[in-house]
Every structure is written in C-alpha cells, then in structure tokens.
Amino acid sequence: MEPSITGLRVLREVAERGSFTAAAAELGYTQSAVSRQVAALERAAGLKLFERRTGGVALTAAGQTLLRHAVVALDAVAAAERELSGLPPDRGVLRLGTFPSASALILPRALAALRRTHPGIRVTTREASTPALVRALRARAIDLAILSSRPPHHPLDDQIPPLERVTLIDTVLLLAVPAATALGAGGVVDIQSLVDQDWIASPSSAGEPGMGVWPGLPGRPRIAHTVRDWLTKLQLVAAGCGVTTVPVGMAGAVPAGVRLVEVEGPVEHRRVVLASLPGPHPPAVAQIVRILRREAARQAEEADLAGPASSRQGALRTPPRT
Template identity: 35%
Template sequence: MLDVRRLQVLRSVVDSGSVSAAAAALGYTPSAVSQQVAALEKETGTALLERAGRGVRPTAAGLLLAEHAAGIERRVAAAGAALADLLAGRSGTLTIRYFATAGAELVAPAVAAFRADHPGVRLDLGMTDPTDPLQDVVQGRADLAVVVRPRDAAPPGVRLVHLLDDPYRAVLPKGHRLAAKRVLDLADLADEPWVGSERPGPCLDAVLDACAEAGFHPEFAVDSEDSPTAQGFVAAGLGIALVPLLGLAARRHPGVTVRRLRTPEPVRSLHAAVRESAWGRPVLARLVSALRETAGAV
C-alpha cells in the first residue's frame, strides 16, 4: 500500500514544478522533500520525476500518482465536510419508534417541527414492539423510542427523558348508571365487566397496578387491545373501559361517556428513550426537545 503522505509530497512537487517550491509550501526542507520522493520511487520501483531546466517535471508514473493524490485529498475533504454536516444536524438519519397513540398526538407534530429546522435529516419512522419497546434502542435498531416506563426506571445504558404523564379516563356506555357522577373512584368499577384497551405490557400494567391499589382485579369480558375498538364495544353496552387521554384525543366514540378517575387515578408515564452513548448528538437532542415542546402543548 502506497504511503499517502509521500503521495501528497509528490503532488506538491508536481504542482509547484520544483523541489524547493514544494518544500516552502509544505514547510519542509528541500532535502526532506527529496527523501520522500526517493522513498516513493523505491516503493513503486519506477522514476517519478525527471530534470527539466532548473526544476523537475513528472514522468508518466509520477503524473498518474499525483492525480490520484489529488483525488485522495478531495475525498478526505469531502469526508470532513460530510462529518461536519452530520455533527451539526444538517444530514444523516434518525430512526424513531413509537406506539399508536403517542404517534398520532405526540410524535407527528414533533416530527413536523423538527423537519422544519433540519430538512436534510432523513427520519425512519415506525411502530415499536409493544411487549418490549426499549429493545429497539438497547440493540441499536432505533436512535429514539417513545416508551411507557415508570419514572427513574431506565435500564443500563439508556437515558429516559420524561415527556408527559397520561392519565386514564373511565369510558362508559351512554346512559350508564355511573355517568351521573362527575368523578369516579376507581373502585366504583370493580364489579363492572371490562373491555380491554391495551396490549400486555407497561400500559396495561399501569391500569392493573392502579386496580390492585384500589383493592380489586378487573374482569375482562372483551379483549380489544386498542382504544377505538374498545370504545366501540363500550358503546354497544358490553362493558366499561379505561382509556388514556392521548387515546381519546384523536377519536371519541359518540356512544360513550368519559369520566375522570381518582383513588387512585391510573397514569402512564411517557418517556423518550435514547442510548447514553448517542446522547451527545445535537440532532438527537433537538428531536427530544421537539417532543418535549409538543408534550407541553398536549
């Protein structure tokens, strides 16, 4: 493999037309330049320069290598510029994972704000694994994931940035006997048939933990695993459901009544999850900032 530094010295000699001029341009002594060229000639096994009056001119081999040296310098400069763009947030790719209700109400407006400031950054957006959403971040498949997680419960190597606390609401059929109350105790729902609105995972855990605190375990008559479907079953009179506010923001079924809960009020805590090793990237910090700003507005 040819020595890149020697190639750069040869190019300087070819461009300037003399060893002494190249030495002045590079800050070397003429002897040092001559030694570098001689070493390159030994390395290649061919003459690279020949005398031309008071200066030198390249042989065919010398001209060829000088042209390649110029190409190397251009590529190095391009690599430096590309790296600068990446570090400054002018280019690159961010992979973002989220779950349905967070995508509609939180991620979408944050991404729109981010793209206005960073049009050169490509965003790979997709749904996360609901059973273990942090794995996309831990294993490097995502730069950021919006996850439900208890506060101060970050796994090793992951930083959690709190976005918002999303309280659950009781969703009742229109005309239900409990609809006359403005606020329900969670225990009021203990004997009701329940319609599930969450997949197994941290969101459902938040509901079940709150029910346990209230002294009961809900009996699920229907397992729907998403908010719109759960509201449809509730409207049909098949049970009651607990749905987070974000799940009610985009679509509320006309056949249901929504009431606040207390003692306790179930809440899921939403965070942006980022690997600690990636935390210093300015473009990633800007995306987290956009998510926090959107969460504040929500």
C-alpha cells in the same frame, strides 16, 4: 473469536425480542436453530451470553459487550450490501419507537413539525409495549423510544449504563365509559362499581402487563375484548362493549358516546418519557428530541386553555425545560 454473521444476527434478535421463541419466529428459524447459534457464540466467547428469567431471557454483562460490537459489524455488512447492490447509502433515517397511546398523543404533531423544518430527516416508527421498546433500544434496533412510566419511576431496566430519559408529559389516568350508562352519568365512579364490568384491554404477556384495566381493581378483571389499538378500544366503549383506561391527553380523540370519568381514590399518575442510549446524539436525534419536547409543551398549554379534562387540576403537565 470467529463468530458467524448469522450468529450475530441471532444474538441481536434474541436480545431485542427477549426470548428464543420470538427471535426464531422473526428470523424464520426453528427455536432449536436459534439455541444452536447462541450455544456456538457462547463457546466462541467462552462466556454465558444470556440468563433465563421469568417469561424470557436477558443479556448478561458479557452478552451486552458482544452485542455492542455485533451491532457495529451488522450495520457495516448491511451498508456493504446496499453499496454492492447499487443502492444509495441509507442516511438521515431516525428510528423511533412508541407505546400505543403516544402514537395518538404526541407523535403526529411532532412528525409534521419535523417535515416542515427538517425535510431531509426521514423518521421510521414502530409501536410496541414499553418493555419491548427498552429491549429494542438496548439492541440498537431503534434510536429513540417514547415510553410510559408510572410512580415511583424506577430505572427502565437493570442494565448498565442506565438509559437516558427526558420527561415529555406528566399526566393522569382516567376511565372511558359508555356515556349512556349509569357510569357515565357523573364525573366520578366508585371502584367497587367497576368489579363486575367488562374490560377492554391490550394483550399481556410475562413482564408486559396489558393496559386497560384500572390498577388496584379488586378481584380478577373480566376482560371481554383484547385490543392493542387505543382508538379501537374507544370505539368498543362507544358501542357499549365495556370500559377501559385512557390517559387524560387522549380526551381529544374520544368519540361520541364515550365519557371520561375519574375513579375515586388515589390519582393514578403516568409519565411519558423519551428514552435513549447514553452518549452524544447525532444531529437528527437531537432535532427530534427538541421537537418532541416542544410539541409536548404545546399540547399541555392547549389542554390548560381548553380547561381540565377532569376535575383534577394539573392533569396534563410538562416539566420545565433544562
């Protein structure tokens, strides 16, 4: 095989973005140029590297093998470019991905603690949906990912080997409603009363459902506002523009004019997990894993001391340390 550096970059970008179109937009190429690069790689390898799925593409087993080696080659090229440019080696950088509400829940406290105890470790973060972060882990574009999981907590993807994951917090889903409305008058609402409500949800795409609409809501939800940022969602609720779902751990970030209520019926459990590729972790990764687990445990303890944010007992829990 004699793959080009450009071809390997395209391979990594398509693997991370999950589509030729998204990879082309990120690289500044046309979609046809990306397709040609992938076709050239497949001819050189003599094997199919991607398979088409609903809403995008995924690596085949051969594609995963080539990607694993491509990342090593691309990192070496990047290191050579830095050295030739007279820049210092990019050491001690940990790349962390998070889903939106984790940025407000755990991340700031953990990063503050890391700066106090290990100032030599630099962390960069990126926010995305859980499926996008799983792809970024596989493409080795990030080192760790804080992800959301819902029962029955299936594997994060179908690739081999499975990603390692550590539970940070077990929590439940609540509904954020304007306090000065009938919905905000009590602590519990009936799901039928939500059918005609305006909803505030994050954008959705194939394979990446938007967050914000109560699971199992009868009929088709009327989404009035599409917003990624959780704090903006809550401000829209405070302004009376609609309702949205939030994990109970967001109670401390709820602005005036918003009330968190339960929805009658089965409790909607959610789990915050820390995922990584299998194998031994560098010291920097091991440190941030330890700190994230510690800060998650502290947050749960503080929530217990302050009293439950809803009448459901044990709404915010961390697993025992192992």
